[in-house]
Amino acid sequence: MNMGKKKEEKELQEIFDSFGADPEVLREWDLAVEKIKAVRGVLRIKTPAGYRALKKVSVTESRVRFVQQAVDHLAGKGFPGVPRFIRTKYGDPYVVHATGIYYLTDWMPGKEADLKKAKNVFLAAETLAKLHNAGAGFEGGGFGQETREDFSAQWGRYQAKLSSYDASLEDRREQNVMDESYRTHRSELNKMIHHAAEQLGNSPYGQILEWARENKTICHGSFSRQNLIVDKERLAVVDFDHCHYGHPVHDLGALLTRYMPRYDWDASIGFSILDVYRAVREITAEEMTVLAAYLSFPQRTLEVVEAYFERTRDWDTGRFANRFRKQLALDEGREMFVQDLIARYGLNLSAPSFAPHLEGLEEYDDLESMESSSVETRDDGWETREGSAVEVSENVSVQVEEETPDVSLVSHGDEYGEELEDEAGQSEPNVRFALPRVKQRKPQKPGPWRPRP
Known part of the structure; x- marks a missing residue:
């Protein structure tokens, strides 16, 4: 294997390692990866078919199933722009792996x-x-x-x-x-x-x-x-x-x-x-x-x-x-x-009036700082910074081997950072990662009312 190919494999593995994830799950969707970066709790993946979001969660399988079914329900009721789970090539909505449960959705464009x-x-x-x-x-x-x-x-x-x-x-x-x-x-x-x-x-x-x-x-x-x-x-x-x-x-x-x-x-x-x-x-x-x-x-x-x-x-x-x-x-x-x-x-409540009146406070503008532990905001651009993302000149394709590890796939159905690209900006085409196979009552409408004059 030449050095360029080894480097791309290493960088892809490093991104997954920093995310606490395993790149072997990519083959469950046969994803051909062109770019990838960690973005607010998900991995944003550029593929020939468009951008995808891969997320790993550490919750129970029943919890993931609840989320998947809730999203499907909303989409079925006409709620627009909801990111539905993309099923694997085996028809499953998510993957159960030793490192966690993974699911894939379309990446929603915008800021x-x-x-x-x-x-x-x-x-x-x-x-x-x-x-x-x-x-x-x-x-x-x-x-x-x-x-x-x-x-x-x-x-x-x-x-x-x-x-x-x-x-x-x-x-x-x-x-x-x-x-x-x-x-x-x-x-x-x-x-x-x-x-x-x-x-x-x-x-x-x-x-x-x-x-x-x-x-x-x-x-x-x-x-x-x-x-x-x-x-x-x-x-x-x-x-x-x-x-x-x-x-x-x-x-x-x-x-x-x-x-x-x-x-x-x-x-x-x-x-x-x-x-x-x-x-x-x-x-x-x-x-x-x-x-x-x-x-x-x-x-x-x-x-x-x-x-x-x-x-x-x-x-x-x-x-x-x-x-x-x-x-x-x-x-x-x-x-x-x-x-x-x-x-x-005209509400039947007692109005509160207990907060102190404070003056002369030092000004600051960090009212958002309690909202998220994330250090970056979402950005759909691919800004170049040394050390944290991998870009392949053509694509990284995931091929299937016959070997089957001890990982099961279910049969049913916070956080966007900046990208770091390969510092050399060069890579060999068609780098391939040979990954092991992974097992596998009618809603009541509230009555209208109007505020009292």
Whole structure:
């Protein structure tokens, strides 16, 4: 074997190794690889037939089957631009391998949605409503029916964590600026949490969960900018790995909680988001009441506290303190928006008013930094940087050998980085990797309602 061929094989193997994957799975689809790079949790592969996305997941087989069936259901109901699983040459939707479970989809062209632009937020709201409409009536597998429905359980876990954080502070001899900020505002956090829990308990939350169970509705579970791909005026939704049975309020509430802080919880933006959503899928009075209770919870502020005490972010204490205080200031705007929501729609809830009024905060623009652990954004370009991608002058084809290893293939049916190309820019044509064979009730439409004057 000549040196160029060896180098390309080595580089391809290195990319798969860095991804924790095994290139032998490529032959299950007979993929002829021209380019490949790791991009936000998937391998983006250029083939003669177009771009593909190969993903490896470390979950149960039943979970992958649930996702695959949910995606097929959405596509069958007319939801556009959903990346369906591409079946292997044996007709299977995914591959079970010793290193994990792999599935292949088309690569959705475009860029991550810039949700700092209000028009993209409105487009996201419209798309989410269409997803919820299409997701009704899904008769999928047995995963996810109860596991993610009740967000009040998550609130309870936060309360337990805060108690443990309080105890850890008592054991510290010295208090830093973040410790002091947390201590100063701990009582206000507690009031916000208890008020939200009380309002949720007084809301028709049980009723809307029962409706969701009867109508078998799908939530995306991770409806964030990384998974919203804009191509011209079209918006595609990718990464359904977190989809589950649940009520649409969960997705809608998460969208507002995640992106309204960028607009300082401006009521005109928030009501426009809701109006765009309602134009596609009406929101009942009961659902709006639950949504208002959901938005009463200081989710983003607690995420900062959790990241600090559990050291999931590599920030210094000053940045944590600044971020914490900024989120508390945004909580004041969030509570004002909930007050407006309750007044506009005449909801039977008590308006929250517990967040502190903070002034003179240091400015920063990293509101997106809690959203993803990814270090890069999606880019469909193939920028050249030394050391992390392989490009073959013609194609890397995967050939089948008769040898059969101890790997089985099922019989049924977060994260986009920059590419690094071969530093020499030269390669031998038709490099071939000889890989071993791998074994193998009708949805109820909520009634319309109008806000009270």
